[in-house]
Amino acid sequence: MKILVTGVTGQLGHDVMLELQSRGHEAIGAARKEFSLTDFEAARAFVERTHPDAIIHCAAYTAVDRAEDEKDLCMITNGGATRALAAAAKDVGAKFVYLSTDYVFPGTGDTPYETDALKGPANAYGLSKLAGETAVQELLDAYFIVRISWVFGVNGKNFVRTMLRLAETHDALTVVDDQIGSPTYTKDLARLLVDMVESEKYGVYHATNEGFCSWAEFASEIFRQAGKHVTVTPVPSSAYPTKATRPKNSRLSKAALDAAGFQRLPAWQDALARYLCELHKNPNK
Numbered sequence: 001m002k003i004l005v006t007g008v009t010g011q012l013g014h015d016v017m018l019e020l021q022s023r024g025h026e027a028i029g030a031a032r033k034e035f036s037l038t039d040f041e042a043a044r045a046f047v048e049r050t051h052p053d054a055i056i057h058c059a060a061y062t063a064v065d066r067a068e069d070e071k072d073l074c075m076i077t078n079g080g081a082t083r084a085l086a087a088a089a090k091d092v093g094a095k096f097v098y099l100s101t102d103y104v105f106p107g108t109g110d111t112p113y114e115t116d117a118l119k120g121p122a123n124a125y126g127l128s129k130l131a132g133e134t135a136v137q138e139l140l141d142a143y144f145i146v147r148i149s150w151v152f153g154v155n156g157k158n159f160v161r162t163m164l165r166l167a168e169t170h171d172a173l174t175v176v177d178d179q180i181g182s183p184t185y186t187k188d189l190a191r192l193l194v195d196m197v198e199s200e201k202y203g204v205y206h207a208t209n210e211g212f213c214s215w216a217e218f219a220s221e222i223f224r225q226a227g228k229h230v231t232v233t234p235v236p237s238s239a240y241p242t243k244a245t246r247p248k249n250s251r252l253s254k255a256a257l258d259a260a261g262f263q264r265l266p267a268w269q270d271a272l273a274r275y276l277c278e279l280h281k282n283p284n285k
């Protein structure tokens, strides 16, 4: 298949390109220099020119706190551009994969959200990603909406990298323990996304590595596996006020993946171990 991937300079787009190439697909990577998401006409023209069989739309405005000060830009980038790309996908008959987030949910309670649970984003980024979902569902039938959370990959900044950097200068850290979710390794997710795009099992899915943890538990496991002697003291979110409100409950149910016969991702601890190996092999990434 000929597959267009957006956001190839980011964490997920990078690994999706590698996965597509390893399976023999013709992968067309679009970075900002190909078109800016805020230039809807350029986005549409690129899709028309390349005429892909599928689009995996990984690019997004992802600066969650800055989005509170740039609400319009965030909405245009995540909502407007997704609508423009989905319309272009419809015109050329391409399947469409849209990456969404746990932030579309209010983040209350303590049970996993099903894919059709009531939405209610608590911040501007979540609202903009929900607008993207709405556009995809209004315009298309052949779509996959895949909600993910707590992403880490070799090609970008993430929580694991931040913890490893802090370990160079700290032997004790306080980390939030009242937000519960699941880390997602882009290499594992890329496999699933390509499985999806090769199928016609369209729908809304949740896809993270298996198991739940708090950020404090995640940090402790990073230090344990990396052999760093850093003491983690769990603290409530109120100890770290941020511009954007974070959901306390980011647990996502994988029932839709099971029902469609897609393979779940491995346990997050296993993913972390493989990621630390990957970082070790690519120290300059």
Ligand SMILES: NC(=O)c1ccc[n+]([C@@H]2O[C@H](COP(=O)([O-])OP(=O)(O)OC[C@H]3O[C@@H](n4cnc5c(N)ncnc54)[C@H](OP(=O)(O)O)[C@@H]3O)[C@@H](O)[C@H]2O)c1
Pocket (backbone or CB within 6 Å): 006, 007, 008, 009, 010, 011, 012, 013, 031, 032, 035, 036, 037, 038, 057, 058, 059, 060, 061, 062, 077, 099, 100, 101, 102, 129, 148, 149, 150, 151, 152, 155, 156, 157
């Ligand atoms: N990271 C997470 O924890 C997380 C959690 C849930 C869902 N998601 C979703 O998962 C997807 C992939 O996330 P990620 O972690 O791979 O993101 P990322 O590393 O932050 O990469 C974002 C990508 O979007 C591109 N981009 C941003 N604004 C653009 C614009 N105006 N025009 C063209 N390209 C633009 C960036 O290009 P530049 O390099 O040029 O800026 C980059 O390639 C996104 O849809 C995100 O919303 C992420």
